Amino acid sequence: LSPNRLPSVKAGVSNDYEVTLKFASVLNLPTGADVMMNGLQVGRVTALNETADGVDVVVGLTKSRPVPANSSAVIRQNTPLGDTYLGLTPDTNAVTTEYLRDGSVIPQERTTSPPTLEDTIAVLAYFVNGGTIQKVQDTMGTLNKVLPKVKDVRRLATTVAKDLDDLADNTDEIDRTLTGLDNVAKSFPASATYIEHVFSAGGVHYFETVAYTLLRHIATLLPSVGKVFTGGLWASPLLNSLADTLETAKPMWPAGDGTLKATNSFLGDTLLPFLKNPKVTVTSVKASGSNKQLLGDTITVLRILGVLQ
Known part of the structure; x- marks a missing residue:
């Protein structure tokens, strides 16, 4: 007579075949404990047999819920003082699935003691x-x-919410952009031959030829722009002559102040008054000897000028 032989008041499943699970320790696992898999009961513990390596747990399983042969077992409790039960976990990475049958054994390598x-x-x-x-x-x-402070977090959340709303309201623009990118991506296969030609050996030769032509001809035609090329050597004599001219004019600079004052005096005192009231006053006319012809010519000139009537 044993308490384990008393009928259980819990609703159970049929005991169609038995399987042995090898554990190093089962602690307080009782006979009649539930065997669960994926949240469903698939059997009950029928016997506990002590061995030299640990404990063999014999469970009775039902045929209505097949258990994969690669499953692992662990003894669990929902709470520290709750009922102990045995949980089975199938290997989801297995390629083929075989099921436990009567007499199958789950080794200790695939069991975990609590x-x-x-x-x-x-x-x-x-x-x-x-x-x-x-x-x-x-x-x-x-x-x-x-x-950050709560108000800052709220402000940040509000800004993010507005940005997300704007993004949601303008999904058509995003769709248009994605459509454009998709069309560009689709155009590459159609232009594959041209692209291959551009990046081929012939394309590289073309770009090398263009670069060589620019440097050899155009740069020679425009020597005054940038560095002095082959045709720009004419600037050297010009620069040398300009330097000689500056050296020659160097002694004139110390007398520059006097020359400037004399020039200003001539312009202000002589030239500008004459330009404002230009006139010539003839005060006398003298002739040597009795050169009446010279005197007559002089009178004629003065009449032409309006000096004499």
Whole structure:
């Protein structure tokens, strides 16, 4: 007589075939515990057999819910003090799928034993008393100091929301841009022959010829622009002559002030008054001897000028 032989009041599934799962330790896994896969019950634990390597857990499975042969097993609890059950997890990366059948064995390499309750409590105690909570609190305080103020975050969120609304309202422009890019991309295959020709050996030769022509001919025709090329050597004698001229005129510069004053005096005192009232006053006419012809010619000239009537 054993409590494990008493009928369970829980709703179960049919026991169609049995499978053995090898565990290093099962802790408090009871006989009759549920076997779950993907949230559904697929069987129950029927027996626990101690071995030299650990514990063999015999489970009864139902045929209505086949279990893949590559599944792994783990003993779990929903809560620290909750019921213990056995969970099966199929390998989703397997290419082919075979299913467990009566007498199949899941090796210890694909089973995971749960930690002891004492280890769990020790980890929780270290978490509480080891300063982890205080560190989390300090971290949150640092984040609160670093992050901007609430009003700034709201303003930023408002700006982002407006930008997203504008983006949503102008999706037709984005579609038009994408359509244009798509058309450009589609034009490349149609122009593949031309593009290949441009980047071929002939295209490279063309660009080299153009560059050589520009440097050899056009640059020679315009020597005054930029550097002095082959045709620009004529500027050297001109520059030398200009330098000699400046050297010759150098002694004149010290007397420049007197020359400037004399020029200003002539322009202001003599030339400008004459230009304002230009006239010539004849005060006397003298002739040597009795040269009456010279006197008559002089009188004629003066009458022409309007001096004599």
